[in-house]
Amino acid sequence: MQPEKQTSSKGSTLGLALLFGVVGASLTSDLENFWFGALLGALLAQIFHLRGRVQALDGQLQSLRALVESSVAKPRATPSQAAAESTLPPVPAAPAPVAAQAPAAQVTSPVPPSSTQPATPPRERVAPTPPPPPRRPAPPPEPTAIDRLLGEFIGWLKRGNPLARIGIVILFFGATFLAKYAAENSLFPIELRFVAIAIGAFALLIVGWRLREKRAVYAQLLQGGGIAGLYLTVYAATRFDLLPTGLAFGLLVVIALAAAILAVGQNALSLAVIGTAGGFLAPIMVSTGSGNFIALFSYYAVLNLGVFAVAWFRTWKVLNVLGFLFTFTITGLWRVNGYQSDDLLAADAFLILFFLMYVGVSILNCVRQPPDLKGYVSGSLVFGLPIVAFGLHASMVSRIEYAMAWSAFALGAFYLLLGWVLYQTRRESFRLLVEAFAALGVIFGSLAIPLAFDTRTTAAMWAVEGAGLLWLGVRQERKLARAFGALLQIMAGIGYLIGMHYRNADDWPVLNSAFLGAVMLSISGICTGYWLFRNRARQARYEGGADVAFTLWGVGWWLLGGLREVDMYLPSASYGGALSFVALTVALLAWLSLKREWRLPLLIATYLPPLFALFALAGALDFVHPFIRWGAVGWVLLFAAHFSMLRLGESRDVQGLNWLHAGAVWVFTLVVAWEANYQIAELTTGVWALLPWGVVPALVIAWLGRQQLRPHWPVAAREPAYRVYGALPVAVGLMLWIFMINVSSTGDSTWLPYMALLNPLDISVALGFASLAMWWSSLNERQRATVWQFDPRALIGVIAALVFVWLNAALIRTLHHNFGAPITTYGMAHSTLVQASISIFWGVLGFTAMTVAARQRWRYVWIVGAALMIVVVAKLFLVDLSNVGTVARITSFLTVGALLLVTGYLAPLPPRKVGEQVTQ
Helix, strand or coil: CCHHHHHHHHHHHHHHHHHHHHHHHHHHCCHHHHHHHHHHHHHHHHHHHHHHHHHHHHHHHHHHHHHHHHHHHCCCCCHHHHHHHHHCCCCCCCHHHHHHHHHHHHHCCCCCCCCCCCCCCHHHHCCCCCCCCCCCCCCCCCCCHHHHHHHHHHHHHHCCCHHHHHHHHHHHHHHHHHHHHHHHHCCCCHHHHHHHHHHHHHHHHHHHHHCCCCCHHHHHHHHHHHHHHHHHHHHHHHHCCCCCHHHHHHHHHHHHHHHHHHHHHHCCHHHHHHHHHHHHHHHHHCCCCCCCHHHHHHHHHHHHHHHHHHHHHCCCHHHHHHHHHHHHHHHHHHHHHCCCHHHHHHHHHHHHHHHHHHHHHHHHHHHHCCCCCCCCCCHHHHCHHHHHHHHHHHHHHCCCCCHHHHHHHHHHHHHHHHHHHHHHCCCHHHHHHHHHHHHHHHHHHHHHHHHHCCHHHHHHHHHHHHHHHHHHHHHHCCHHHHHHHHHHHHHHHHHHHHCCCCCCCCCCCCCCHHHHHHHHHHHHHHHHHHHHHHCCCCCCHHHCCHHHHHHHHHHHHHHHHHHHHHHHHCHHHHHHHHHHHHHHHHHHHHHHHHHHCCHHHHHHHHHHHHHHHHHHHHHHHHHCCCCCCCHHHHHHHHHHHHHHHHHHHHHCCCCCHHHHHHHHHHHHHHHHHHHHHHHHHHHCCHHHHHCHHHHHHHHHHHHHCCCCCCCHHHHHCCHHHHHHHHHHHHHHHHHHHHHHHHHHCCCCCCCCCCCCCCCHHHHHHHHHHHHHHHHHHHCCHHHHHHHCCCCHHHHHHHHHHHHHHHHHHHHHHHHHHHHCCCCCHHHHHCCHHHHHHHHHHHHHHHHHHHHHHHHHCCHHHHHHHHHHHHHHHHHHHHHHHHHCCHHHHHHHHHHHHHHHHHHHHHCCCCCCCCCCCCCC
């Protein structure tokens, strides 16, 4: 429509509306008639406008039909004509000129290819560039839910005969008010009143039935009004004791079935709606406030039976929702105003009956729905029904202990069982309903748990339900179900942590809510991880890594629950029990990985023992030693589990196995040394308790320094892991021990006499140096380069410094134990014996180093010996000259001087190269 036409139509509509409004107001001088006349005028204007539009569209249709017929009647061009026409440039033309030029094109004779007519230049044959396609207008916004509902209502009102529909409703209310007014004022005998209403209702039925073929919609409205009138008559007569209850109930059943048969037989939704609405409104209109809910709900049961009967043959969602709203709204109002605690059983029985009826209606809707349509499940009926029914039921049984919990459980079990039964039918039309019932079953089952149990049991059940939902989401490829299942498990974990510190004194080991809750959380998390792992090819982008996270989540809950249970119920074996429980966990994870061909549990089982070993060693600080409380058994089982996983990991291509083997060496050395230190300290005093910290690493280094490693597996098969990665930290620790024990310990061997270099401390240090030498000699060049990446002479200097510290400490300890020399820093600095002995000893060391270096041509060793001799000379003049006694001073000077003279003769400086001369 053009803009000017739109303007003219709007103007005509407004003009007629004003005209009729003025006429209506002038006739009666009433403002309401003005609006009525204006509305009538607007409607007439719209009718005239639509009539003109229909005529215009009919004219356009006729012209298009004539154009199509003329184009079909046009003779087809010959191939030569088509070739000639294809060489002409395209010229846009209006439809009329094309029709006029068509005969001329047919008369033109074709030009043969050999004609002398010049060919069209190529640039003239190029078709012009087509214009860009018009820009597609933006789609209109989707209507809101309120707009859709309003549009459906207006559309229903426009269909059929809206005046008749409004009239039948007004007639029903008028008859109701008339009956009530006549009853209150005793205008007629009460029997005559009800007979009159019944006759009027039958009259409407008869007239409507006779008009069912001529005026179907109008006839259905009349029949609906008649059905409502009969409902009103029977119910009101029963309330006034004019009909026995049994007879009235039978009549209501007959009316309900008759209304259902009439509606189904004529496929008349309006008849069913009017009859049902009238039946539900009848008790409200004639109510006397007696509070007889048994009669009311029995009557409603009959009406709902009619709704159910109609649903058996027709899928009328409006009728179903109408009956649901009337039934539960009026039931809720009665619960608020008229319910007494003595009414519980009868009221609850009616409530359950209504609930089962409308569940059946939902199922019948899907039975009638063709299987190629989706989404036909009324949310207001399927999801609103259990919420409303359970809310009403809970308000009546809330004072009974555990009644709400059992009710929620029963409702959840009912929906799950019903969903399973419908699923077994394999009907495609039941698919969405089955999913809805499953969701409702899970929701009400989840609601039952916190109503009956503590937070830990609630968390456990929620976790299981979350895992079940996620499984359904994986099976049905529904992201929302998977997300809800994951969220439910997380909330379950939070709830468990909230109530974790509450424990009943009467709880049994293992069979208590704390441990079982943790186990449920663990199993749910691990199953979730496995299902997500199997679904990784179809998972959403945001689900990446969720299988790993939930598997770790499940293993964490298993460890938390198990370790807490061991600590609570095995206090005398808590340390060993914790290590044993972790070993059991490793075995279970390995079995799960092999059983399900799932790599992630294998990786967790491989890395779990070394990780837990760190926590166990840190925890042993509080227990003094690592074998306390059955720790020996626990460590043995943990090492067995660890090496079993290392063996299994080699066939599964697990990364980082060398470092895991090496880590086992470190932990083993530390645990054995720690336990030996504790056990020896319990038996004796002195230096003995400190020796295991060096002897155990020395033995391990010696074992790894053998030329042929044993056993073949794992040591020989993983030589770099043990000889390099495993031995290097142990060797560094051994050297640190050598330094620390020599500078801090007196070497007191208590019950053994102290002998220089033959006491336990010096023997242990010598064993350490021997094991280090043995280990270093077993390394090949590549391994040595890995161990020490600096100048080899620096390593020799480190070892020489350690030997120097050891020998000095051994000298001082000998002087202390055999000659009573002080061993404190101040005492040694002012002791004549100590200072003189050190000067002579350093001189001997310097002389020995220079002499051996001269013979072996070790230039740098000679320089070190010479530097030591210089230090000795400086010490003689700076320290001994003032702090040492006369005899000691003379002895030191004579000894050192003699050594210098002999050294100068026997140990000249070695040359830099082989042919270089040495200056005497």
